[in-house]
Amino acid sequence: MPEAESVEPILVDRTAGIGWIRLNRPRQINALSLALRSDFCTALAELQADRDVHVIVISGNGERGFCAGADIKEFAEVHSLTEARQARAVVSWSAAMERVTKPIIAAIHGYCLGGGLEIALGCDIRMASPDAVFGLPEITLGQIPGGGGTQRLARIIGLGRAMDMVLTAERMSALEAKSCGLVTRVSESRDALEYDVRTLASALASRGSAALAFAKEATKASTDVDLPSGLRLEGDLFTLLMSTPERMAAAKAFQNKSNRAPLPLTAAVAGG
Template identity: 50%
Template sequence: MSEPVLLEIADAVAWITLNRPEAMNALNTATRDALPKAIRAAEADPAVRVIVLRGAGERAFCAGADIKEFVEVPSPAEYRQSRVHDSWIRAFDETRKPIVASIHGICLGGGLEIALACDIRIAAEDALIGLPETGLGIMTGVGGSQRLPRVVGLGLALDMMLTGDRLSAARSREIGLVTRVVPRAELHAATAALAAHLAARPPMAMALAKEAVRAAMDLPLREGMRLEVDLLTLLLNTEDRLEAARAFREKRKPRFSGR
């Protein structure tokens, strides 16, 4: 049996692949166990500066939860308790490195929830994106109801969740659900170019900028601005900041060390 999640590292980029193409990369127990391990391994590797998440095969990024595992009805108390300790999606929030979702084909339910947990979403023109859970008598369970309104706003989030409509890549870009759309044949190259661009930038500045923007979703403006100044103060003393200044004066490309 093939591994449900693959991790490949090349040129400072960790490529994490959901690897169940025969099931449109649906999330089963094995995938939910393996995915956070791959993310945390990439986060811990000093050679990695950017993480990319993608789906294997031609049909889907991720079709959501594997319905085959939804056979028995769990006790509500047992299910609630199990999810309290289910931290697999938290791996995304704990990662300081940029995470890019490279989306093609079907991206539904848990697949979209994973993409929402990433920092940047780039989609192929053939992507179909949505949250169909309410039509199955359930709802999102790993952050979709919380992350989606933060990305597209309350009205659009309610529209998507209550109707279960699938959005095209073009429509997804219109509402800010994805920020880049490319032809299907160009998705890998465009993702690789984006990842290379991110990897070439100073890692500490990237990490702290990500922290500040993420915190803005939860903090009052005054507290957020205080955090911004604190993080900027830390960056002023980094070697990479000094290297950027030297490179600018010397009219050359900077060589960032991550220090």
């Protein structure tokens, strides 16, 4: 039997439209215990339902890393394949992340391995410190990534690079991760990471929640549907936003600003 957690495995904070989920098993590099998985799913559902939260950030406590993956001690011995399958179904954090319509940002430092990388892959924006290290070591343990790694990674960095990472279990540095699109932003230092993440999250939280949700939905759909279907979805969502109070207020503010000053040559004009 796994030992009971001596601390809360997940810490949740809400401030200024941002819901922050911190993985909180620093002595184990935030390894994914069953308790952490369950609390993580609960936290995601609660933040999704909270109308005052517009953006979610996921980070890991402790100096050593974001998350080192599954807690091997809990999964070393399998008594029943049926029980193992049922346990995964009950605490499927991968599925829980798919149900979130709000933008999710991963703030990654240190080790981001196995299930930790799979959590990051489930986020919409991945930001890292220069010391971040990425990898999927499951093949060295006679297993394959089971939290979305084989599916999401190829969609993000391409089939060839993903196949290399999955089959070789070789690790990737923060700069390598940025070069292939695994992360989109690398902060100047670990200390700067939380500031940079909070600044971006605050900017997103200040925007219309419906527009954020629809933009996320349409962009994610682009990897799953053909172009005509994607364009129809984009057009439908664009039209639905036309009547929202947030959109009309933004348009009025833009019009008032334009009436006071010449429109810059680089100003974008909404399509449709």
